Amino acid sequence: MDEAAFLESYDPAAFERPSVAVDLILMSVVDGAPAVLLTRRDQHPFQGAWALPGGFVGIGESLDDAAHRLLAEKAHMADAYVEQLYTFGAVDRDPRMRIISVAYFALIPACAFAAALKAAPELALARLTVPWQGETGGPVEARLAEGEPLALAFDHGDMLGVAMLRLRGKLDYSGIAFALLPERFTLRALQDVYEAILDTRLNKPAFRRRMLDRGWLAPTGERETGASFRPAELYRYQPPR
């Protein structure tokens, strides 16, 4: 019996259905390191552990709509680069009941990140440390400042791992780096984002040329102000074609 035939004979009330949730990975690059917004759980299970903000998907709401709604509800942000990451469906991922969770990440410029932290006092900023290299994958560690890694609730450590893997993978063939920067930015700021996400040092002249040769950057003619040295040109992201 294929899906079609199965659906025809399917009684919606006959089988128990899982709940479906969306969890949000609100990411930015702050002070040269990837960062994420977490909330502290005050109830069991995982009482005292840190969790990603999330919520259930409404029966008349698409997954993407749920992600954007939660972005507004939890982080009070109207717009951001939002992308579906992966769906976590282990049976026992929540000890209370069957919940399938679709993880989304939202990439947020550092300035908007700070604003979200102010607007949503239950959110805390955690810096991420990636204990693996390349395409290995695996969970990631989160710290409030320096010190011990936080205990993360559910499979949220794995979600953060998938987010970092995706971010690294897409960094230099897509424009996601620009979603982490304000509208106008310097080449140095762009390089800082790359170095934070990839956790490497990059050669400055090579990086400049690579970025400028791609043709995604439009000089604004404006300069950065406030530094006691040569002011840097401000660029704007101009998506290809």
Next chain:
Amino acid sequence: MDEAAFLESYDPAAFERPSVAVDLILMSVVDGAPAVLLTRRDQHPFQGAWALPGGFVGIGESLDDAAHRLLAEKAHMADAYVEQLYTFGAVDRDPRMRIISVAYFALIPACAFAAALKAAPELALARLTVPWQGETGGPVEARLAEGEPLALAFDHGDMLGVAMLRLRGKLDYSGIAFALLPERFTLRALQDVYEAILDTRLNKPAFRRRMLDRGWLAPTGERETGASFRPAELYRYQPPR
């Protein structure tokens, strides 16, 4: 209210929940073109259109388990390279009721593909044509032989598009090409897989060297037989490290 607090106060019976299904993209490369297995719908909606095999996720079954169970049930295959692709959650993607579908692809060598076709008579082989280039994405066309593209049910054309995009993206930094080949294969067969998926012609010497230099290929010492020309060396995939 964060997810934690919400869950605590959540009454499982209070909200209507969506059904969750898994759809399987059973892919191979046959006669120099990507191919997929489809079933013809004999009921409304989308009567007469072609659909991916799929089924509902059991309440006590993980998503990955459901994908593997469906692989066995629909294609009578015990093992294959299976990977979660994307979750489709538009409200009206099925006109009858709310179904969220997690798309998985399974990569299958051409020989096993032919066996699956024999074992499951309701499945038909469709060749895929990708009407876009690079990282654009979008739906894909499927044809039974030459002729008009098939009408695809639901959002299954989009699912095939995501599958081709993922396949192209991962082709030359991961070992997925080898999942489409038998255990022992020639470099020409490997190149054919690359050319079919990328829809380009590749330079033979450059391709050879690139593959051999990566160190993922172990020569078996055996030779292909049956051709009326110089027999090619058979290689085996040796995953890195």
Next chain:
DNA sequence: CCAAAAGTGTTTTAGTTACACCCATGG
């Protein structure tokens, strides 16, 4: 010996890296 495809060596090219240097600004 011929056709056909496997397999190799050499040159060219393009893209990236490394490094040295000059430039512009505030103090």
Next chain:
DNA sequence: CCATGGGTGTAACTAAAACACTTTTGG
């Protein structure tokens, strides 16, 4: 005029592409 980081030019290196060539089989 000095410290600091922005910005540029040039050479070295590496990886891929193109092309011509040799090798090995069945008939």
